[in-house]
């Protein structure tokens with residue numbers, strides 16, 4: 001099995017190298033925005049999108065023009081890479097199997113500043129050679145394994161980093177555990193397992209409250225003044241902090257879950273549908289709009305999409321599987337006698353079967369039903385049970401970019 005992995009290190013830059021890096025990142029951003037604007041214009045006019053080849057042709061024209069000649073100062077491959085990334089972003093946005101992906105957006109100065117070299121770089125010990133920049137030292141915290149395929153230079157805060165993406169050939173893994181588990185994703189609980197275990201939601205309210213307070217103060221400041229900028233910086237740092245906390249916890253939880261279960265069964269919830277529309281769902285059409293809006297926020301906060309992605313690629317690494325099953329009535333079906341009735345679920349937390357009297361926490365019931373549907377899917381592939389996670393589709397590598405949130 002060929003896997004891709006990224007090693008990220010902080011670069012030791014000088015004033016000169018930083019200047020070049022800023023310039024190259026800026027040119028990539030400029031080209032991204034320009035090509036994006038062109039494609040958005042096409043979309044508006046219902047014309048077909050321009051793909052890499054056409055965009056590259058435009059980019060060559062721009063480089064020769066008086067107005068945009070500065071693009072020619074950049075290493076050509078970093079510009080080509082930007083256009084490939086844009087093409088990829090558009091393809092993902094229109095890919096029905098990736099409901100979380102959206103139409104690419106314009107980049108602002110300082111926002112995701114980066115550029116990528118697919119070739120021409122060299123790595124020797126603790127230094128890396130970057131075309132048109134030269135040798136730059138980096139802080140090697142761990143050894144690089146595998147064959148380097150490309151390197152991305154990016155700015156985070158005041159510092160520049162290099163992320164080296166490698167390919168490693170590994171023997172086909174056999175999952176260390178034979179266990180299978182159903183996972184009920186929730187609101188009060190982050191998730192509940194079919195064996196009764198559960199996790200509390202990721203707690204970031206303290207930081208969110210702090211951000212709210214700072215935003216109120218920000219509103220009173222003169223826009224773009226020094227104090228305004230300082231406050232704005234502080235708010236941005238808090239947002240990053242929240243994202244990091246969340247990402248960290250979801251990484252830990254998904255690792256534990258993945259290591260101890262060969263098969264993880266989840267509900268096939270179209271997260272974007274659930275979060276975008278508060279009009280109701282299959283069990284309560286058009287009702288509970290208010291609760292649902294609150295629910296939406298919480299779902300987003302907890303980063304279900306991120307959690308799913310983590311589970312999928314970790315399972316693939318370990319030789320396990322993620323299955324998706326039909327989510328209908330999972331919380332209203334009795335795990336003992338299979339009787340389905342709304343009355344079975346008495347409150348948010350309490351499940352009591354009106355036929356056989358089975359009593360259990362409603363979320364555990366949900367997780368058990370999800371697990372059972374997973375078993376049925378494996379046994380006979382029942383058509384009503386939704387799609388199987390497509391392991392080994394080559395899409396995996398994209399999900400292994402260093403996590404930026």
Ligand SMILES: [Zn+2]
Nearest residue numbers: 334337353356
């Ligand atoms: Zn029952």
